[in-house]
Amino acid sequence: MSDLLERLRGRGWRLTSQRRVVAEVLDGEHVHLTADEVHARAARRLPEISRATVYNTLGELVSLGEVMEVATDGRAKRYDPNAHRPHQHLVCASCGTVRDVHPTGDPLADLPAAERFGFAVSAVEVTYRGLCPDCARARA
Amino acid sequence: MSDLLERLRGRGWRLTSQRRVVAEVLDGEHVHLTADEVHARAARRLPEISRATVYNTLGELVSLGEVMEVATDGRAKRYDPNAHRPHQHLVCASCGTVRDVHPTGDPLADLPAAERFGFAVSAVEVTYRGLCPDCARARA
DNA sequence: TCTTGACTTGGACAGCGTCCATCGTAGGAT
DNA sequence: ATCCTACGATGGACGCTGTCCAAGTCAAGA
Ligand SMILES: [Mn+2]
Ligand SMILES: [Mn+2]
Ligand SMILES: [Zn+2]
Ligand SMILES: [Zn+2]
Numbered sequence: 360m361s362d363l364l365e366r367l368r369g370r371g372w373r374l375t376s377q378r379r380v381v382a383e384v385l386d387g388e389h390v391h392l393t394a395d396e397v398h399a400r401a402a403r404r405l406p407e408i409s410r411a412t413v414y415n416t417l418g419e420l421v422s423l424g425e426v427m428e429v430a431t432d433g434r435a436k437r438y439d440p441n442a443h444r445p446h447q448h449l450v451c452a453s454c455g456t457v458r459d460v461h462p463t464g465d466p467l468a469d470l471p472a473a474e475r476f477g478f479a480v481s482a483v484e485v486t487y488r489g490l491c492p493d494c495a496r497a498r499a
Numbered sequence: 500m501s502d503l504l505e506r507l508r509g510r511g512w513r514l515t516s517q518r519r520v521v522a523e524v525l526d527g528e529h530v531h532l533t534a535d536e537v538h539a540r541a542a543r544r545l546p547e548i549s550r551a552t553v554y555n556t557l558g559e560l561v562s563l564g565e566v567m568e569v570a571t572d573g574r575a576k577r578y579d580p581n582a583h584r585p586h587q588h589l590v591c592a593s594c595g596t597v598r599d600v601h602p603t604g605d606p607l608a609d610l611p612a613a614e615r616f617g618f619a620v621s622a623v624e625v626t627y628r629g630l631c632p633d634c635a636r637a638r639a
Numbered sequence: 640t641c642t643t644g645a646c647t648t649g650g651a652c653a654g655c656g657t658c659c660a661t662c663g664t665a666g667g668a669t
Numbered sequence: 670a671t672c673c674t675a676c677g678a679t680g681g682a683c684g685c686t687g688t689c690c691a692a693g694t695c696a697a698g699a
Contacts, residue, residue: 373645373696394687409648414687432570433656435686449610449618458616462609466625469602470589476598478589480629485606489620513665513676534656549679554656573687575655640699647694656685663678669671 363425370423380405381416385426385440391448391457393435431457431486447485453494460487503565510563520545521556525566525580531588531597533575571595571626587625593634600627 363382368374384392384400392400398413417438420426427439431450441459449458466483503522508514524532524540532540538553557578560566567579571590577597589598606623 375646375696377647395685407648411649411688412647415646430570430572433576436573449614449616449620451618452621458618460610460614460616462606462614463611464604464606464609466602466604466606466609467627469604469606470600470627471603474589474600474602475629476589476600477632477635478591478598478627478629479635480589480627481592482628484626484628486624486626487607487610487618487620488622488624489615489618492617495617495619515665515677517678535654547679551657551680552678555677642699643695643697645694645696648690648692650690652689653687654685656683658683659679659681661679663676664674665676666674668673 366425367423376405377401377408377412378416380408381413381420385420385438388441389457389459390441391429391437391439393437395435397438429457431455447487449487449489451491451494452488453490456491506565507563516545517541517548517552518556520548521553521560525560525578528581529597529599530581531569531577531579533577535575537578569597571597587627589627589629591631591634592628593630593637596631 364374364379367378367382372378380401381397383404384397394413394417395410397417398408398410401408401413417426421428421438425440425442427442429437429439429448431437431448432455434455437457446459446461449460450456462485466485467480470480470483504514504519507518507522512518520541521537523544524537534553534557535550537557538548538550541548541553557566561568561578565580565582567582569577569579569588571577571588572595574595581599586599586601589600590596602625606625607620610620610623
């Protein structure tokens with residue numbers, strides 16, 4: 360993630376402590392935090408960071424393609440630093456846990472031209488839903 | 500849709516004028532209205548119907564499996580009466596138009612057991628994104 | 640060290656949806 | 670036909686998520 364900061368500086372970004380902390384919070388695998396979770400974790404290191412700055416920084420990271428926005432349902436969007444390796448998501452219908460998954464096959468190829476209605480289709484999102492092992496056990 | 504009202508009465512529902520009007524508004528093909536759009540159309544026939552009642556009725560129809568909830572993005576959920584024939588959605592990234600599509604193949608089969616992490620996977624949603632013909636023309 | 644415009648802040652605001660106390664009425668009972 | 674009452678409708682307050690703005694702050698180049 361430190362090369363991320365380098366890349367951003369290369370694009371003319373000021374390296375503020377706020378942006379540094381947000382980038383640190385987003386470091387890791389299988390990270391799918393909401394904006395408010397990012398804010399809470401960032402505030403542990405930098406107590407007075409504002410919600411507005413977290414939203415601004417996340418939005419910029421998304422525009423730059425460094426972070427992916429994941430809309431799991433009607434709740435808050437989640438932010439995913441694993442933006443460079445394309446993947447899909449498996450969501451627990453009970454607790455909301457999100458896992459990265461890598462299905463085989465190309466879903467774009469499964470949409471025949473006759474089913475495209477003249478749209479220029481550029482992307483496809485696949486969301487698998489089910490019960491995670493913990494929730495399945497609790498329900499049994 | 501009148502058989503819908505019969506089915507609902509069979510389940511012990513009171514047939515109020517409000518519920519009748521909401522069901523009428525949701526009749527048709529390729530209908531993907533937001534709750535507020537449903538409310539606006541219902542109010543043309545029944546001026547004093549409340550937002551709360553529209554939300555309640557839509558929620559009940561979803562629980563009964565008569566209507567599908569479609570979360571297109573960060574905007575309002577859309578309600579889809581075409582719940583009995585499984586299908587996926589093609590969404591215009593610019594204007595938000597939603598089309599029903601029927602891809603070939605089974606996306607569930609594309610997720611190997613090793614990629615399920617012990618989840619009991621029960622459903623999969625596929626959302627295709629692109630530009631509709633109108634928006635593509637406007638952008639050219 | 641100085642300067643400046645990019646960045647941050649906190650609070651107001653807006654959209655979408657839920658909740659709740661109160662009122663009204665559908666539909667069974669008589 | 671009338672009465673009863675539990676279920677449903679109402680509308681306004683509320684909560685969550687996210688955006689916007691005017692004012693203050695500071696990173697970084699000169
Ligand atoms: Mn992910
Ligand atoms: Mn549909
Ligand atoms: Zn779970
Ligand atoms: Zn369009």
